[in-house]
Amino acid sequence: MAKLRTEYRFTLPRGTGIKVEAGRKVSGTMRLIKVKDLVDIERDSQVQRGTGAYYVVLLSRCITELGLSTSINRSVIEKLDPIDFAFLVDFMNEINHQVIKRLPLQCSECGHEYEGIISQLGEA
Numbered sequence: 464m465a466k467l468r469t470e471y472r473f474t475l476p477r478g479t480g481i482k483v484e485a486g487r488k489v490s491g492t493m494r495l496i497k498v499k500d501l502v503d504i505e506r507d508s509q510v511q512r513g514t515g516a517y518y519v520v521l522l523s524r525c526i527t528e529l530g531l532s533t534s535i536n537r538s539v540i541e542k543l544d545p546i547d548f549a550f551l552v553d554f555m556n557e558i559n560h561q562v563i564k565r566l567p568l569q570c571s572e573c574g575h576e577y578e579g580i581i582s583q584l585g586e587a
Contacts (some may be wrong), residue, residue: 469494469495470492470493470494470527471490471492471493471494471554471558472490472491472492473490473492473493473550473551473554474488474489474490475488475489475490475491475543475544475547475550475551476546476550477544477546477547478522478530478544478547479543479544479547480542480543480544480547481530481531481539481542481543482530482531482532483527483530484531487545489529489530490530491525491526491527491528491529491556492527492528492549493519493522493524493525493526493554493555494525494527495525495558495559496521496524496525496555496559498509499520500517500521500524500525503524504517504520504521504524507520513558515548516547518552518555519537519541520537522540522542522548522551522555523535523537523539523554524534524554525555526540526551566577566578567579
C-alpha cells in the first residue's frame with residue numbers, strides 16, 4: 464500500500480513580506496487539515512467567522528515551513544501579499560480535497576466553457 468504524503472511543497476507567486484535567503488523564492492510546506500484543527504478553531508472565541516481571519520488561523524496551523532520563518536503564526540500569515548494569501552488558500556483547498564487534475568471542459572449544447580476537477584483516481 465502506498466504511503467500517504469504528510470507534507471506538500473509549494474512556492475509562493477510573489478513571496479513578499481517573508482524573510483528569505485537572497486535570490487531564493489519563498490517556498491514552504493503545508494500539511495493536511497486535521498479534524499482537531501477545525502474543532503480547536505471552533506472553540507476559540509477570538510476567531511471571526513465569515514472573514515479571511517478564519518483562513519489566517521487555519522493556514523497558521525497547517526503551514527509547517529515558510530521561507531526562513533521558524534514559527535508560523537498569525538502575524539506571519541498576515542504579512543503575506545494578498546496574491547500569496549489567495550494562492551495558499553487555494554492550495555490548502557486542493558490538497559484537502561485531493562485534486563488530482565484540472566481539465567478545461569465545454570458544454571456540447573450551449574458551448575459554455577468551465578473548469579472540471581478530478582478528485583478521485585479513475586474518475587472520468
